[in-house]
Amino acid sequence: FFSVSVTMLLFIYLVLFLCLTHSSPALVTVPVLKTQHQRLPNADRFGEIRVHRTQMIPYTIVHIGTPPRPYKMTLDTGSSDFILPAFQLKTCPKWKLYNPNASSTSKRTTCLLSNTCTFSITYGSGNTDTGVVVVDQLSFESDGKFFMASDIWIGVLLKEVPQRNWCNGADGTFGLGFDSDTVSGFPGPVTPIAHSLGVPNVFGLYVGSRAGAPDGALTIGGVDRRLFTGRIHYVPTIWQGKYAVAIHALTIGDYPVVSGVEQFGHCQIDSGTTLSYIPEAAYRRIQYVLRVHYCHLAVFSVFCEHKNRAMFIEDDMPCVRGVQYPKGYPVFYWQLDGRYSVAVPPEAYLKQQPNPSNSSESHFCFGIRPLTDNQELLQGDSILGDTFMAATYVVFDRDRKQIGFAVPTRVPVLHAEAPDDHNTVRRTEGRITSGPTLAEVAILLSLCIAVIVSATVARQKPRQQVCPLPHESNPASSYGAI
Incomplete structure (x- = not known):
């Protein structure tokens, strides 16, 4: 009787676990392309x-x-x-x-x-x-x-x-x-x-790692944990009605460039702008650091006395040609709200543009520009566009007026079809998390083993009813990856 009771209890726990794991949320995830x-x-x-x-x-x-x-x-x-x-x-x-x-x-x-x-x-x-x-x-x-x-x-x-x-x-x-x-x-x-x-009135957005890549996604109502790693770091918005945050410092590689929130003003996170724009004074500091430490890199030689012959100007941006992203370029670290830095690699801040004369090559251009002097409404402010957002998964918490940043996985996972049962997504307290974690899988396996062992012991005792194992669950996809 004791073995049967334990088996039934474990069976109930197993059913509850599966139900919680595969509950169907009403969240929407749509793919994002460039x-x-x-x-x-x-x-x-x-x-x-x-x-x-x-x-x-x-x-x-x-x-x-x-x-x-x-x-x-x-x-x-x-x-x-x-x-x-x-x-x-x-x-x-x-x-x-x-x-x-x-x-x-x-x-x-x-x-x-x-x-x-x-x-x-x-x-x-x-x-x-x-x-x-x-x-x-x-x-x-x-x-x-x-x-x-x-x-x-x-x-x-x-x-x-x-x-x-x-x-x-x-x-x-x-x-x-x-x-x-x-x-x-x-x-x-x-x-x-x-x-x-x-x-919830919140959405997660990853604009995608490059042009044509199917790895971007917009998730309304939460976040999709398949699209980023680690934790989400939240910072408050600092401008009424805008997705603007404070930038405390900028570092290029190991070299500090500029610090102080007054150097960047209100910094808008804007997916509708392809480049990033910062005040003239901060941009001059970028030029100085690149001129002192990175003149050997073709794109940055535009700021140096001796220009690299491979560098050319296109739409006021210094560029180079190539079949892949150039190597050896430093990472830009944008420190947000004094607590967290977004690492922006060259694959994000070097804009890849088509070469009109050679389809097998691309133009790679420096995608950070200064604000113009006739800027009135945003004089002294900044805009971080695609050359920033391509390097981070962003969560816009509209009710709490805060923005979260996380490291993207950069793995193409979304297509115009629903995910299979092995990669279902569930809702947990207003967020989306990807299917069972390793810990949850371990718990599930432990429960299954316990059920099997208990059932085996019960079979060896006469006149005791054996609690059958649950049938394999085949839950429907719990969200639309559209």
């Missing part, structure tokens, strides 16, 4: 900063309306609106246009002075976009199936004066910023999606 692009900044975030042709903007695919139609959306933590075009630009002939009248689930918005709410955005180049705001359904596709997320507010772009002479390759903008920073006046897409899924 594409070549040319971007001009938003005036209310960048003022008149001059941005040249850059590359590698993160984007994802979402579906809007009924019937759902796919759109390639730029993921932008520096803005908050979800914007799609309703008219064709000559410079963007491949735009997929959004027509609210073609969607049975689209609804008009009503404002105090109009039956339809309007919006207007002015860019640093002088272009002004205007349009109307509607509500429609956003969904994600996974393995041929649609996962409905939420009704969101969409800024429908109707007019641009003057029309831009550039195109970033995406159909629209998926703003991930705070709701208080929207141009339309309505909440951005993150809040309604999180509310619809019943998850």
